[in-house]
Amino acid sequence: MVFDCHTHLMESRHLTGSFLSDALRVWGQDYNMTSTPEQHLEAMKDTTGAIVLAVDAPYIGFNVPNEYVAEYVARHRTRMFGFASVDPNRAGADRLLESAVRELGLVGLKLAPIYQNFHPTDKLAFPVYAKAQELGLPVMWHQGTSYPAQGPLDISRPVFLDPVARAFPDLLMIIAHMGHPWMGEATATVRKHPHLFADISALGKRPWQMYNALIEAVEYGIEDKLLFGTDYPNFTVQETIDALTGINRLVEGTNLPRVPDRVIDKILHKNVPEVLGLV
Numbered sequence: 508m509v510f511d512c513h514t515h516l517m518e519s520r521h522l523t524g525s526f527l528s529d530a531l532r533v534w535g536q537d538y539n540m541t542s543t544p545e546q547h548l549e550a551m552k553d554t555t556g557a558i559v560l561a562v563d564a565p566y567i568g569f570n571v572p573n574e575y576v577a578e579y580v581a582r583h584r585t586r587m588f589g590f591a592s593v594d595p596n597r598a599g600a601d602r603l604l605e606s607a608v609r610e611l612g613l614v615g616l617k618l619a620p621i622y623q624n625f626h627p628t629d630k631l632a633f634p635v636y637a638k639a640q641e642l643g644l645p646v647m648w649h650q651g652t653s654y655p656a657q658g659p660l661d662i663s664r665p666v667f668l669d670p671v672a673r674a675f676p677d678l679l680m681i682i683a684h685m686g687h688p689w690m691g692e693a694t695a696t697v698r699k700h701p702h703l704f705a706d707i708s709a710l711g712k713r714p715w716q717m718y719n720a721l722i723e724a725v726e727y728g729i730e731d732k733l734l735f736g737t738d739y740p741n742f743t744v745q746e747t748i749d750a751l752t753g754i755n756r757l758v759e760g761t762n763l764p765r766v767p768d769r770v771i772d773k774i775l776h777k778n779v780p781e782v783l784g785l786v
């Protein structure tokens with residue numbers, strides 16, 4: 508069974524503003540992004556567990572409160588791990604993070620410059636990184652593209668995590684979605700730093716991109732730093748497993764390299780809570 512390192516809880520009241528209108532524009536008016544605690548639990552029934560991400564992004568209208576995530580994961584302590592989110596633009600963001608950990612029992616941090624509108628290398632955010640490092644919290648970065656028109660695309664490139672990684676050598680970080688569409692940049696950044704990882708979530712519906720990302724990871728020797736994730740409710744566990752295990756169908760009958768079975772197996776069977784120090 509897989510462990511899903513990248514999932515969301517969200518109800519319609521958590522999605523507003525341009526995030527919501529742009530999602531409907533891109534995915535269609537009947538697109539359903541909701542994931543209640545009951546739906547999440549059912550969707551994760553064939554996993555060993557999951558990381559559940561809060562999102563604090565008032566800039567774009569994507570707001571899943573820390574308290575909401577904490578209340579859910581507290582009922583499933585052995586399987587569900589909640590990551591807090593704080594907008595680094597908030598006054599006292601580092602103290603908000605500390606209270607989300609000490610009072611709510613959250614065990615990681617979610618950051619998303621494209622939704623929160625801050626540059627990863629802006630010193631404004633450094634107290635948050637320092638607090639995460641001090642508390643031993645892994646940081647899940649949405650450091651890749653997204654569809655909201657007002658999300659600043661230039662600052663969402665994975666390479667901007669290199670200065671953060673150099674300044675905080677004990678801060679464990681995960682680049683979500685392998686930094687799509689900048690998978691090569693994510694791979695280069697992950698290779699440089701022992702404390703950086705990447706997840707394969709959300710790549711399943713773009714198989715050519717997923718294939719190239721995995722081949723690049725193998726060629727650069729970062730295959731052991733890839734984590735299984737779905738980005739549920741945007742993608743399901745089974746969809747993502749099927750995309751991963753069927754990836755070599757793309758190249759059957761060609762001379763293109765196959766993604767080695769050992770790499771696929773390692774992604775499917777990694778003990779993520781142990782790798783990230785959650786247990």
Ligand SMILES: [Zn+2]
Nearest residue numbers: 513515683738
């Ligand atoms: Zn996500």
